[in-house]
Amino acid sequence: MQIDVVTLFPGMLEGMVGASIVGRARQAGICEIRLHDLRTWGEGRWRKVDDRPYGGGPGMVIRCEPVYRALEAVLQRPVGPGTPPVSQPPRTRALLLTPQGRRLDQPLVRELARAERLVLLCGRYEGFDERIRRGLGLEEVSIGDYVLAGGEAAAAVVIEAVVRLLPGALGHEGSAEDESFADGTLEYPQYTRPPVFRSMAVPEVLRSGDHQAVERWRRAQALERTRARRPDLLREGGADAGGRREVDDGGSEA
Ligand SMILES: C[S@@+](CC[C@H](N)C(=O)[O-])C[C@H]1O[C@@H](n2cnc3c(N)ncnc32)[C@H](O)[C@@H]1O
Numbered sequence: 001m002q003i004d005v006v007t008l009f010p011g012m013l014e015g016m017v018g019a020s021i022v023g024r025a026r027q028a029g030i031c032e033i034r035l036h037d038l039r040t041w042g043e044g045r046w047r048k049v050d051d052r053p054y055g056g057g058p059g060m061v062i063r064c065e066p067v068y069r070a071l072e073a074v075l076q077r078p079v080g081p082g083t084p085p086v087s088q089p090p091r092t093r094a095l096l097l098t099p100q101g102r103r104l105d106q107p108l109v110r111e112l113a114r115a116e117r118l119v120l121l122c123g124r125y126e127g128f129d130e131r132i133r134r135g136l137g138l139e140e141v142s143i144g145d146y147v148l149a150g151g152e153a154a155a156a157v158v159i160e161a162v163v164r165l166l167p168g169a170l171g172h173e174g175s176a177e178d179e180s181f182a183d184g185t186l187e188y189p190q191y192t193r194p195p196v197f198r199s200m201a202v203p204e205v206l207r208s209g210d211h212q213a214v215e216r217w218r219r220a221q222a223l224e225r226t227r228a229r230r231p232d233l234l235r236e237g238g239a240d241a242g243g244r245r246e247v248d249d250g251g252s253e254a
Contacts (some may be wrong), residue, residue: 001030001031001032001113001115001116001118001162001163001166002031002032002033002034002116002117002118003031003032003033003034003036003116003117003118003119003120003159004034004036004074004117004118004119004120005031005034005036005119005120005122005155005159006036006038006067006070006071006074006119006120006121006122007032007035007036007038007120007122007149007150007151007152007155008037008038008039008049008050008122008124008150009122009124009152010035010036010037011154012150012152013035013152013155013156013159014035016156016159016160017033017035017159021163021164021169021170022159022160022163022164024115024169025166025168025169026218027161028168028169029165030163030167030168030169031163031166031169033159034074036070036073038062038066038067038070038162040070040073041065041066041067041070041073042066042067043063043065045065047170047205048063048097049062049066049067050062050124050125051063053126056160057126058126059125059126059129060125060126061126061128062124062125062127062128062129063124063129064129064131064132064135067121067128067132067136068080068132068135068136070123071086071119071136074119075119079135079136080135081135083208084137084204085136085137085138085187086119086136086137086138087119087137087138087139089111089115090111090114090115091115091116091117092115092116092117092118092119093111093112093115093117093118093119094118094119094120094121094136094137094138094139095118095119095120095121095138095139095140095141095158095211096121096123096128096132096133096136096138096139096140096141097120097121097122097141097142097143097151097155097158098122098123098127098128098140098141098142098151099142099145099146099148100140100142101139101140101141101142101146102139102140102141102142103141103142103144103145104141104142104143104144104157104158104161105181105208106161106180106181106182108141109158109161109162109165110165112158112162112192113162113165113166118158118159118162120151120155120158120159121138121151121161122150122151122152122154122155123150123151124149124150124151130222141154141158142154143157143158146222149241164176174238176194179232183233184226184233184234184236185222185223185225185226185233186222186225186226186229186230186233187222187225188217188218188219188221188222188225189221189225191203191206195207205217
């Protein structure tokens with residue numbers, strides 16, 4: 001997968017894309033990540049990319065021209081009204097990061113992980129000139145109902161969530177299948193050594209060596225935990241009815 005990020009602060013993302021799973025995935029050739037400084041396409045001596053809002057009001061707004069020029073350079077084709085949208089699922093997904101967009105969740109992350117190319121556009125200041133939304137055919141995505149100072153932290157969230165799903169990115173391929181949201185539930189509790197820590201013991205079943213019993217316990221725990229913390233996930237139909245019966249039949253967390 002190729003990931004292009006257009007940002008005013010590439011330095012904010014440099015460390016993140018070089019470390020841990022994302023850094024290893026890049027080294028292994030699983031993904032290529034390019035950080036583009038929006039100022040490259042800015043205007044004048046100071047490479048200006050923003051201006052005051054028409055109609056007045058606080059702050060500055062990102063102008064159209066630098067963004068259109070940046071995307072034309074990244075995609076190497078004309079963009080804007082009269083041309084194909086920049087985002088063309090399923091192969092190219094181009095996201096405009098904004099608190100006004102579709103909320104990022106694991107199903108969307110899975111969709112994005114199937115793309116061949118991701119383009120992420122990070123805002124700053126008061127956001128973008130509306131003609132960036134209107135003319136480019138980007139998908140507007142939010143990482144949650146709060147307002148950040150810029151899109152870089154949101155881009156980091158998208159990149160990490162997506163890259164860890166790419167084949168070969170996680171050391172243990174099973175780990176992405178088991179975890180929270182993978183089947184519409186939260187993950188079961190995890191334990192490692194020692195068997196007893198400050199009088200808190202690891203549940204007996206996990207040390208029993210009985211793999212089927214472990215599987216049943218984990219499933220029941222996942223459902224119970226989901227029902228207690230995120231019943232909305234069960235209502236959305238993520239977990240099967242059989243699983244729900246398991247919760248009703250017991251299986252409390254040790
Ligand atoms: C201060 S915000 C602009 C908010 C905008 N004035 C509004 O009220 O919708 C600056 C930039 O941060 C990014 N941003 C802020 N919150 C975000 C969120 N929850 N998800 C994704 N991006 C966000 C966007 O790129 C946005 O253009």
